Amino acid sequence: MGKVLCFGEILLRYSMGKNFPQQQDMSAYIGGAESNVALALANWNIPVGYCTALPDHFLSDTILAYYNKMGVDTSSIIKSGERIGTYYLNQGADVKNAGVIYDRKYSSFSQLKPSTINWEEVFEGVSWFHFTAIAPALNTNVAALCEEALIVATKKGITISLDLNYREKLWKYGLNPKQVMPKLADYAHVIMGNIWSAEKMLGIAIDPNLIASEKDPDLVEQARITSKEILARYPNCRTIANTFRFSEEESVKYFATLYQNGNIYKSETLFATNTIDKVGTGDCFMAGLIYGILHQKKSQQIVGFAAHAAYQKLFIKGDATTSKVDEIEQLIKQNE
Numbered sequence: 001m002g003k004v005l006c007f008g009e010i011l012l013r014y015s016m017g018k019n020f021p022q023q024q025d026m027s028a029y030i031g032g033a034e035s036n037v038a039l040a041l042a043n044w045n046i047p048v049g050y051c052t053a054l055p056d057h058f059l060s061d062t063i064l065a066y067y068n069k070m071g072v073d074t075s076s077i078i079k080s081g082e083r084i085g086t087y088y089l090n091q092g093a094d095v096k097n098a099g100v101i102y103d104r105k106y107s108s109f110s111q112l113k114p115s116t117i118n119w120e121e122v123f124e125g126v127s128w129f130h131f132t133a134i135a136p137a138l139n140t141n142v143a144a145l146c147e148e149a150l151i152v153a154t155k156k157g158i159t160i161s162l163d164l165n166y167r168e169k170l171w172k173y174g175l176n177p178k179q180v181m182p183k184l185a186d187y188a189h190v191i192m193g194n195i196w197s198a199e200k201m202l203g204i205a206i207d208p209n210l211i212a213s214e215k216d217p218d219l220v221e222q223a224r225i226t227s228k229e230i231l232a233r234y235p236n237c238r239t240i241a242n243t244f245r246f247s248e249e250e251s252v253k254y255f256a257t258l259y260q261n262g263n264i265y266k267s268e269t270l271f272a273t274n275t276i277d278k279v280g281t282g283d284c285f286m287a288g289l290i291y292g293i294l295h296q297k298k299s300q301q302i303v304g305f306a307a308h309a310a311y312q313k314l315f316i317k318g319d320a321t322t323s324k325v326d327e328i329e330q331l332i333k334q335n336e
Contacts, residue, residue, distance in 0.1 A: 002127025008034025081108030164193030
């Protein structure tokens with residue numbers, strides 16, 4: 001099994017305590033969508049590396065030491081610039097929450113430019129490349145750098161996965177996602193997201209009558225329609241996954257679909273109460289998707305494992321999962 005390489009920005013997430021600032025108890029977590037995927041895969045004994053840019057100071061060194069300890073290869077990480085990107089989100093909230101505050105301008109990663117990374121060298125020993133729609137949301141230079149990576153990865157026969165993370169607050173440089181993402185999606189073999197992000201980023205229409213009911217069969221049918229359209233537009237793509245998470249007060253409903261070889265597969269619908277941290281559930285699903293495909297599991301097993309991994313992340317504080325494979329498999333057995 002070759003190495004999985006994740007490309008994106010390492011972030012610090014700051015979450016205020018309930019009594020902040022009377023009690024100055026703001027917590028910090030290592031985050032970033034691509035980082036969460038890398039840490040999950042390392043935790044599941046998949047060879048994985050990370051490519052990003054960090055400033056050359058002690059905090060970066062501390063973060064890199066943590067990644068190395070967790071089993072993530074950091075040899076491709078560049079030391080440049082002066083800032084680590086951050087975001088602020090209250091504990092337990094969703095990263096899509098309107099209250100999220102990003103502080104990523106002029107970060108080391110956002111200042112990367114085309115031709116600053118030797119992709120031929122970085123892709124040595126790599127069999128899978130993962131990126132998300134968050135990186136190209138930052139600016140035209142990072143978007144162009146993503147395409148550089150995709151061109152080289154394609155020439156080398158590397159499997160490419162894309163997570164259609166939509167972050168409205170990041171698309172502020174004059175281009176909307178539909179002007180950027182279709183070109184990048186054209187390289188992907190595996191596309192994960194949801195029916196709404198596919199609409200916003202790839203322009204794939206949603207039938208309002210299907211989604212209005214929020215009933216599982218109707219949502220699965222929309223996922224099938226969306227998946228077939230993605231395959232029609234992007235012939236390199238072989239696998240499409242869609243996640244569905246609905247929150248109401250303290251409860252969460254979660255399930256996912258997987259489209260492969262002309263068939264759609266649905267995970268069990270899972271319900272959660274008293275969740276701890278919603279951040280990173282989609283990234284955990286993406287990691288589960290990669291894990292299942294690399295282990296050549298059957299389609300139903302892939303979506304089941306990924307969905308249960310994401311579900312379990314709801315009860316883990318921080319941005320990345322700490323669940324082991326056997327814990328996820330045990331959860332699957334409990335729900336059979």
